[in-house]
Amino acid sequence: MPSAYVARVVLREPVVGARTWAGFATMCTGMFIAILDIQIVATSLPTIQSALGIPPDQMSWVQTAYLTPEVLLIPLTGLLTRLITMRWLFVASVSVFTVASCGCAASGSFATLIAWRVLQGASGGTLIPAVFSAVFLLFPDERQGIATTIAGVLAVLAPTTGPVVGGWITETLSWHWLFLINVVPGTLSALGGVWLLTRDQPSGLLRELDLAALSLLAVSLACLEVGLKEAPELGWVTPITLSCLGTSMLTAVLFVRRTLAARHPVVQLTMLADRRFAVGSALSFACGVGLFGSVYLIPVFLGFVRGHSPLEIGKIMLVTGLTQLATAPLAVALERRLDATVLALLGFGLFATGSALSATQSVATDYDGMFWPQIVRGLSIMLCLLAPTRLALGHLPPEQIPDASGLFNLMRNLGGAIGLALVDTVIYGRVSGHATDLAARLASGDGEAARAVGIPQALFAAHAGEPADPATRAFVAPLIERAALAAAIDEAWILIATLTLVVILALPLVRRRAEPTLEKTP
Structure with missing residues (x-):
């Protein structure tokens, strides 16, 4: 043996x-x-x-x-x-x-x-x-x-x-x-x-601590975080954003070169050559996009579209958490019986489905309309955590696990940061377009646009074709902004669903693990 x-x-x-x-x-x-x-x-x-x-x-x-x-x-x-x-x-x-x-x-x-x-x-x-x-x-x-x-x-x-x-x-x-x-x-x-x-x-x-590599890593991650924070509001091609992201990329390249040549690297990047770990980390990245993105979008929708207080928002969001708690024993049972790739396919498929269901929200959507999408995502969350963790860390020797866990969790947080930046970009970039489109449709007498905005049909029909006076414009403008924000949030949900589905394409790259056979000792 x-x-x-x-x-x-x-x-x-x-x-x-x-x-x-x-x-x-x-x-x-x-x-x-x-x-x-x-x-x-x-x-x-x-x-x-x-x-x-x-x-x-x-x-x-x-x-x-x-x-x-x-x-x-x-x-x-x-x-x-x-x-x-x-x-x-x-x-x-x-x-x-x-x-x-x-x-x-x-x-x-x-x-x-x-x-x-x-x-x-x-x-x-x-x-x-x-x-x-x-x-x-x-x-x-x-x-x-x-x-x-x-x-x-x-x-x-x-x-x-x-x-x-x-x-x-x-x-x-x-x-x-x-x-x-x-x-x-x-x-x-x-x-x-x-x-x-x-x-x-x-x-x-x-x-053995490589201070130069540590400094490069600090500058790279800090510039990336600040760049991702500023990009949605300032724009991705503004001088501040480009300088932050450019500095992050340059220092990242220098860090990787120094780390791969180091005798005692600060971060064990060579673990990414392990296919199971690399795919598990990619799934962790997508999990970060989904988890951070969903926890961000729900309060934005309920706060700015529906006008709920923080406590009311929290009560509505408890649906996801309670579903997750209720299904945790089932997730453990499945984790013991199913291969990690099958578990990931099921979990990320369900999360994408729940996100796609949220992409149908309107200004009238509230607890009832958000209930089932939250249930579906709640069913998937433990699977989305268990499968990548098992894939990335389950086969590694103990001495590699602390380094691997750091990289693995970094990917989830980077996924969250990048996902939030993309979500904010969709919202900042699309709200004005939706608002302009809704205003034009209302001016042309479009009843569907009136329903989307929340104008009572009787009131809209009574004033259709009349030029809008200042009082009418003041009344309608907030309604248009609210409906435009709801439409932009729906597109952000589609983005999350798409990214969650795309990562599933990496699963065929995982090789099945062959269980070791124990040799008999004389």
């Missing part, structure tokens, strides 16, 4: 007891509050803006200041795990995140808040990949599906319940509590991590 295979079996079959599950639950708690923080802050930005007197055109930096360092730290999870072990990386990250949350709550100015948000994002960036690494480092094969499902449920439940939590805090407490709610779970997670997580030995040396 080959010794390498014996070693791998021994490494991959740890003893799992209550302490292991408790330690994993502690890590999941830290990950949950880091993801939840993004969404609850997003729903309450107007309140923070008013409290701190932040200029409207600078408000988005409250989120960008978090997301940019988060994206940078995600691929460094493997390196940091080797330097200080998974246990101390988690404890340090969740501790700094908790302290930074207190700093955000105590901020009295825009600059102070941004500084603490940067620290929050940097510390939160390692928590998600650390949890998905723990799935494969702490549990044997037969328990990994359950562990991945638990992590996946929390990873998606956080942004789903975020609007409810953020809306309730905004309406009943002060904005400071958007950050202070992290203190108790963060403190308990840090203490639990010290006590419960395994005590490994560091396997890396600080002197």
Whole structure:
């Protein structure tokens, strides 16, 4: 029997007891509050803006200041795990995140808040990949599906319940509590991590850290994040956007060249040569587009088209989260019985279907009309998380998993960033065209346009053919803008559905894994 295979079996079959599950639950708690923080802050930005007197055109930096360092730290999870072990990386990250949350709550100015948000994002960036690494480092094969499902449920439940939590805090407490709610779970997670997580030995040396490569990676990801943020509003060919994206591309090329030639690379890019890992990462990218895009589009539609409050939006969005929770046991059962490629085909096919159903929304669509599309997407989410994770990480030896998890989770976040930029581009670029078209159709007496805008048919018929006076134009203009936004959002849903379907074409590239045969020893 080959010794390498014996070693791998021994490494991959740890003893799992209550302490292991408790330690994993502690890590999941830290990950949950880091993801939840993004969404609850997003729903309450107007309140923070008013409290701190932040200029409207600078408000988005409250989120960008978090997301940019988060994206940078995600691929460094493997390196940091080797330097200080998974246990101390988690404890340090969740501790700094908790302290930074207190700093955000105590901020009295825009600059102070941004500084603490940067620290929050940097510390939160390692928590998600650390949890998905723990799935494969702490549990044997037969328990990994359950562990991945638990992590996946929390990873998606956080942004789903975020609007409810953020809306309730905004309406009943002060904005400071958007950050202070992290203190108790963060403190308990840090203490639990010290006590419960395994005590490994560091396997890396600080002197091996390539600072030049790290700097190139930081500049590339930061410029990409800022460029994607500015592109939808300023335009993709404006000097600011082109300079950011150009700098990102140039430094990325330099980083790749240096990393591939390095003896101790900051990020193990060579893992992308593994076909299963590469396809799993592509699926993770598409999953990021879908998850981030859907969680963004629903509040935009309900807030700006339907005029709902953050708390009402959160209640409607709970349909997806509750469906996901209810079907999690089924997802685990399917993960054990189906090949990962079949699981991915089913999951991404369902998500594309749910997104296409949302592309039929009108200005009158509300809870009832959004119910079934949310149900279909809720059915698919766990499959869209389990399948790529199994494909990308399930076959790797333990020593490669921290680096692989960092790259894998980076792809999901990059998918989210790029997907949001594309969604915003569709909305910014198409609303004016739809508004012009609707106005022209109304002027020509088109009854379908009147129904789309929401003008009562009797009122429209009574004034058809008459020149519009200022009062009429003032009444109709907001209705046209609302209907144009709804039409643009429908096109964004079509974009998400299309991208989700396209990634399925990569599945035939995955080779079936041949199960190893055990040789009999004399």
